[in-house]
Amino acid sequence: xxxxxxxxxxELENLRSDLIRLGAMVSETIGRGTAALLDRDLHAAQVLIxxxxxxxxxxxxxxxRCCQLLALQAPIAGDLxxxxxxxxxxxxxxxxxxxxxxxCKASRRIYDVEFGPQLRGLIEQMGVEAGFxxxxxxxxxxxxxxxxxxxxxDIDDRLDELQVNYVQAIFTRHSDEHLGLQGxxxxxxxxRYYERIGDHAVNIGERVMYMVTGWLPEHSGSARHRLRxxxxxxxxxxxxxxxxxxxxxxxxxxxxxxxxGG
Amino acid sequence: xxxxxxxVAAVCLVGLVVALVLLGRSRRASEELHxxxxxxxxxxxxxxxASDPDPDxxxxxxxxxDDASGALVDRLQQAVDRLEHGVVIWDxxxxxxxxxQAAASLAEARDGHxxxxxxxxxxxxxxxxxxxxxxxxxxFGPPAESFVVAASPxxxxxxGGAIAxxxxxxxxxxxETVRRDFVANISHELKTPIGALGLLAETLRDEPDQExxxxxxxxxxxxxxxxxxxxxxxxxxSRIEFGDDxxxxxxxxxxxxxxxxxxxxxxxxxxxISVRSEVAADVAVxxxxxxxxxxxxxxxxxxxxxxxxxxxxxxxxxxxxxDGVVRLYVTDRGxxxxxxxxxxxxxxxxxxxxxxxxxxxxxxxGLAIVRHVASNHxxxxxxxxxxxxxxxxxxxxxxxxxxxxGPGQRARFATGAPDPVDDGSTxxxxxxxxxxxxxxxxxxxxxxxxxR
Numbered sequence: 001x002x003x004x005x006x007x008x009x010x011e012l013e014n015l016r017s018d019l020i021r022l023g024a025m026v027s028e029t030i031g032r033g034t035a036a037l038l039d040r041d042l043h044a045a046q047v048l049i050x051x052x053x054x055x056x057x058x059x060x061x062x063x064x065r066c067c068q069l070l071a072l073q074a075p076i077a078g079d080l081x082x083x084x085x086x087x088x089x090x091x092x093x094x095x096x097x098x099x100x101x102x103x104c105k106a107s108r109r110i111y112d113v114e115f116g117p118q119l120r121g122l123i124e125q126m127g128v129e130a131g132f133x134x135x136x137x138x139x140x141x142x143x144x145x146x147x148x149x150x151x152x153x154d155i156d157d158r159l160d161e162l163q164v165n166y167v168q169a170i171f172t173r174h175s176d177e178h179l180g181l182q183g184x185x186x187x188x189x190x191x192r193y194y195e196r197i198g199d200h201a202v203n204i205g206e207r208v209m210y211m212v213t214g215w216l217p218e219h220s221g222s223a224r225h226r227l228r229x230x231x232x233x234x235x236x237x238x239x240x241x242x243x244x245x246x247x248x249x250x251x252x253x254x255x256x257x258x259x260x261g262g
Numbered sequence: 263x264x265x266x267x268x269x270v271a272a273v274c275l276v277g278l279v280v281a282l283v284l285l286g287r288s289r290r291a292s293e294e295l296h297x298x299x300x301x302x303x304x305x306x307x308x309x310x311x312a313s314d315p316d317p318d319x320x321x322x323x324x325x326x327x328d329d330a331s332g333a334l335v336d337r338l339q340q341a342v343d344r345l346e347h348g349v350v351i352w353d354x355x356x357x358x359x360x361x362x363q364a365a366a367s368l369a370e371a372r373d374g375h376x377x378x379x380x381x382x383x384x385x386x387x388x389x390x391x392x393x394x395x396x397x398x399x400x401x402f403g404p405p406a407e408s409f410v411v412a413a414s415p416x417x418x419x420x421x422g423g424a425i426a427x428x429x430x431x432x433x434x435x436x437x438e439t440v441r442r443d444f445v446a447n448i449s450h451e452l453k454t455p456i457g458a459l460g461l462l463a464e465t466l467r468d469e470p471d472q473e474x475x476x477x478x479x480x481x482x483x484x485x486x487x488x489x490x491x492x493x494x495x496x497x498x499x500s501r502i503e504f505g506d507d508x509x510x511x512x513x514x515x516x517x518x519x520x521x522x523x524x525x526x527x528x529x530x531x532x533x534x535i536s537v538r539s540e541v542a543a544d545v546a547v548x549x550x551x552x553x554x555x556x557x558x559x560x561x562x563x564x565x566x567x568x569x570x571x572x573x574x575x576x577x578x579x580x581x582x583x584x585d586g587v588v589r590l591y592v593t594d595r596g597x598x599x600x601x602x603x604x605x606x607x608x609x610x611x612x613x614x615x616x617x618x619x620x621x622x623x624x625x626x627x628g629l630a631i632v633r634h635v636a637s638n639h640x641x642x643x644x645x646x647x648x649x650x651x652x653x654x655x656x657x658x659x660x661x662x663x664x665x666x667x668g669p670g671q672r673a674r675f676a677t678g679a680p681d682p683v684d685d686g687s688t689x690x691x692x693x694x695x696x697x698x699x700x701x702x703x704x705x706x707x708x709x710x711x712x713x714r
Contacts, residue, residue: 017369017376024376031402035602117597121649124601138372169650 023138026097027131033100034127037107045104052101059094085211092200099193106186113183122166126194129159133201140208152205159198166191348428374401378409382426389413392420407432447611455489495627502634508550512662515545515579522558530566539577546662547588549639557635560628565594590657598649608633
């Protein structure tokens with residue numbers, strides 16, 4: 001029995017290190033994709049697009065192992081949340097890599113568009129910010145660090161702000177007639193892809209908070225929804241039913257578990 | 263007359279021989295390491311299956327004592343642990359027998375290094391089947407890194423486990439790039455104006471029209487100026503590198519900035535750029551006035567060249583008695599430098615955008631001069647830049663102290679003060695790169711000497 005448990009713990013550890021590896025692959029992809037876009041390096045873009053298949057394959061294998069663990073070992077409590085969280089993180093990371101594939105594909109379509117220094121600078125910063133978010137998200141997962149996980153949402157504001165400036169810069173360049181409509185649309189979509197990677201990192205943070213505390217951040221929205229629907233009924237204490245991990249049952253919008261002040 | 267085809271063949275042959283010799287030299291080091299590791303692995307196996315009738319383990323019977331070989335294994339292990347190369351050894355069953363510290367830190371990383379560790383595992387699995395395998399893993403970073411992973415079976419034909427060695431080639435890759443680019447760039451910088459002069463002179467020879475002659479002559483003067491600026495800057499750079507005529511003493515930053523500003527004034531005015539300085543009169547550094555003026559002038563020159571019209575260039579000096587340094591900031595609202603070029607712009611003739619620098623007429627040596635002045639003073643030059651926003655160059659210089667003698671102050675600064683941009687890793691690649699670059703600079707200077 002003891003050795004069985006040890007084997008189980010070892011497999012959990014392997015899952016963790018493979019997820020770190022997946023995270024490293026994705027953050028490499030973000031850096032390379034951004035460089036391919038800025039350097040108009042069609043070859044590098046193609047290498048990344050092909051390389052995504054490797055990531056997809058790796059994700060499938062990881063997912064399979066999670067499912068096997070669930071089915072064969074029937075983990076409970078913290079271990080169960082760890083496996084479930086890992087399962088979710090795989091798809092968040094896989095999707096982030098897909099978004100960089102989208103960036104690479106878009107870069108092929110705007111091969112002949114001159115970005116200008118301002119847009120180049122903003123793209124570069126968005127790439128750095130997105131890579132940073134993914135790395136921070138992985139760190140929060142590995143260290144089970146809820147404060148970092150909760151902070152990801154705030155860190156993501158920087159990327160959102162960059163994206164807003166970026167869209168503004170596209171408008172300016174377009175109205176100065178340095179940038180055609182097609183190029184402008186493609187560039188705007190590229191900005192959106194980076195912004196979405198940030199959102200995936202925030203999702204990872206939420207899942208990490210769940211892994212550590214057992215509390216799902218969606219509960220605040222879900223509680224609001226139920227409160228609106230059931231508000232008239234006497235015994236409507238909707239969040240009571242959702243109560244998990246010691247959240248105040250009365251709180252409609254409970255604070256994040258680790259003191260980021262809501 | 264020699265047949266050109268023979269000549270080409272001969273040249274190819276010589277090139278091939280040189281390439282083979284070079285290849286052999288770099289491989290020798292790794293082969294040596296492999297041989298040592300083979301011995302180590304054999305020792306370990308000897309210990310583990312002392313009873314096995316393994317032909318490889320035959321010398322075990324003649325080994326003096328278990329104690330002695332145990333101590334040797336222990337020491338070898340310590341030695342391998344101290345290597346910069348990563349080493350991982352698998353036994354015959356594919357279980358990990360040994361992993362040195364460098365390899366362990368790769369596996370425990372959370373960045374791209376885990377991808378190197380993953381490659382090690384893959385190659386070990388392949389090598390265990392009896393094949394010698396090698397793979398280059400390029401990490402984008404930043405910083406960009408390059409690793410070579412080589413794995414080979416412990417016993418020929420496989421079945422006896424495998425050994426993998428990881429070598430960090432980032433520094434070599436970087437140096438190679440610098441060298442290659444330097445040769446290409448200096449040829450370009452010198453050849454372009456010379457080619458233009460030749461063509462212009464040829465056209466001029468048969469030109470009867472006085473008006474065209476004047477125009478062509480004007481362009482010849484422009485090209486000659488360009489060439490002479492490049493040579494002047496090269497000479498200035500070599501003078502600064504030798505530092506022979508340097509006179510160190512207390513220098514007021516205000517005087518340095520004022521002189522540099524005076525030199526840039528007309529160019530700035532022409533470009534419609536205002537240069538503003540905020541320097542207190544009592545800020546002083548320990549250094550050579552002429553070199554410092556040259557450094558500040560080059561920073562200003564750069565700022566003015568790459569700024570949009572009607573913008574402002576700001577010079578500030580901040581005295582930091584705590585660190586014992588004075589920081590001189592030159593900030594522009596110019597085109598900025600792409601992030602991946604940031605660590606390369608201080609190289610000679612390095613250009614972010616060749617087309618643009620041709621317009622501005624720079625020699626490509628300005629920032630190399632700044633860097634050398636900084637290092638002559640035991641200081642540093644740093645850059646913080648965002649494309650499309652602007653750049654701030656920071657010249658860090660030792661602060662003048664009335665009590666301290668010149669050289670002593672410099673020495674203290676060089677060893678004591680923490681590097682402001684360094685995030686804690688004092689032995690990071692930048693430092694090593696700096697050393698290597700200096701060595702390279704010396705070589706380049708040798709070339710200049712010969713040419714003179």
